[in-house]
Amino acid sequence: MYRKKLILTICGMLAAVLAGCGNAESGGQAEGLKEESRDIFAMDTYMTVTAYGPEAARAVEMAEEEIKRLDSLLSTGDTGSEVYKINEEKEGVMSSDTAYLVERALELYDSTDGAFDIAVYPVVKAWGFTDQNYRVPEPEEIEELLKHVDASQIGFDEANSRISLGEQMQIDLGGIAKGYTSARIMDIFRECQIESGLVNLGGNVQVIGSKPDQSLWRVAVKDPKDPEGYVGILSVKDRAVITSGAYERYFEQDGEVYHHIIDPDTGYPADSGLVSVTIVSADGTLADGLSTSLFIMGLDRASDYWREHKDEFDAVLMTREGELYVTEGLKDSFTSDYEVRVIES
Numbered sequence: 001m002y003r004k005k006l007i008l009t010i011c012g013m014l015a016a017v018l019a020g021c022g023n024a025e026s027g028g029q030a031e032g033l034k035e036e037s038r039d040i041f042a043m044d045t046y047m048t049v050t051a052y053g054p055e056a057a058r059a060v061e062m063a064e065e066e067i068k069r070l071d072s073l074l075s076t077g078d079t080g081s082e083v084y085k086i087n088e089e090k091e092g093v094m095s096s097d098t099a100y101l102v103e104r105a106l107e108l109y110d111s112t113d114g115a116f117d118i119a120v121y122p123v124v125k126a127w128g129f130t131d132q133n134y135r136v137p138e139p140e141e142i143e144e145l146l147k148h149v150d151a152s153q154i155g156f157d158e159a160n161s162r163i164s165l166g167e168q169m170q171i172d173l174g175g176i177a178k179g180y181t182s183a184r185i186m187d188i189f190r191e192c193q194i195e196s197g198l199v200n201l202g203g204n205v206q207v208i209g210s211k212p213d214q215s216l217w218r219v220a221v222k223d224p225k226d227p228e229g230y231v232g233i234l235s236v237k238d239r240a241v242i243t244s245g246a247y248e249r250y251f252e253q254d255g256e257v258y259h260h261i262i263d264p265d266t267g268y269p270a271d272s273g274l275v276s277v278t279i280v281s282a283d284g285t286l287a288d289g290l291s292t293s294l295f296i297m298g299l300d301r302a303s304d305y306w307r308e309h310k311d312e313f314d315a316v317l318m319t320r321e322g323e324l325y326v327t328e329g330l331k332d333s334f335t336s337d338y339e340v341r342v343i344e345s
Helices: 056-074 082-089 096-111 118-126 139-146 174-191 284-298 301-307
Strands: 016-019 035-042 045-052 092-093 155-157 162-164 196-202 204-208 217-223 226-236 239-244 250-253 257-261 274-281 314-319 324-327 339-344
Touching: 035 056, 056 082, 056 096, 056 174, 056 196, 082 092, 082 284, 082 324, 092 096, 092 274, 096 118, 096 155, 096 174, 118 139, 162 174, 162 274, 162 314, 174 196, 174 204, 204 217, 204 284, 217 239, 217 274, 226 274, 226 314, 239 284, 274 284, 284 301, 284 314, 301 314, 301 324
Parallel strands: 324 339
Antiparallel strands: 016 217, 035 045, 045 196, 092 162, 155 162, 196 204, 204 239, 217 226, 239 274, 250 257, 274 314, 314 324
């Protein structure tokens, strides 16, 4: 099993940990390459942004400003945020960022047959996962809340960026917000002509290019059963690597463990047989949304979904029994001490 002492890590203690980051002072093309790195707390998590190149300082400064801007825009708890006002007023004209995310969220709702549903927020809130006041709701409460969990009932006027919600409906874009944020940072890096860099948003990792020494970035996928261990290492470039797991946020009550990934069909923590799903994609927004969606789907549905969309992403999936699966696009870039089963098209 991979251990922290075997690899260099950067901040990713929640889902995926960036490893083996290289040294900007090592030989070859990395010689003399300027490095700029900054730790940031936003979106309720600790983040690290790192860039290499002549404009690294400017790129990191712009990235921090963008993170804070998006956090203030998309937060469900900040009374000044756009999402908070939409949930209160049940309608509004959205900024381009929010409108884009709503559009992507509704596309994911359709393609995943409802597994990804931004309207599940009131149920998540009832379980206490939004403010850490954990509780197990009564079945009758969940049944009542589920009447308003249906993203297909969200009114979305794409041409005018308008949204309207039902009287009891609320939305949360948190399921794709970090992935979108990392994608926006990659846009900033490209604008600043950064050819090597990374962002780690509380375990949501996205990299641009290769490491400064031209080798691949190595991202470790956390072991759900061992907070100090990893199930394997992904070697990537120009990719987002985003994990959802039952181990990330949970509470125990009366001997039962309840995790934060709520199935919008049942209103209860997803019981799909999976304990961890890692998505690898060039599209950070997509990777973020699919990590949750495939977790809810379970192994068989997730495998079928990948076969239908294999040009868009690959995945690493671990079952409750400890079986480890990777889609065939990763069979040469994922290494593990576990037995790895390949999902083929």
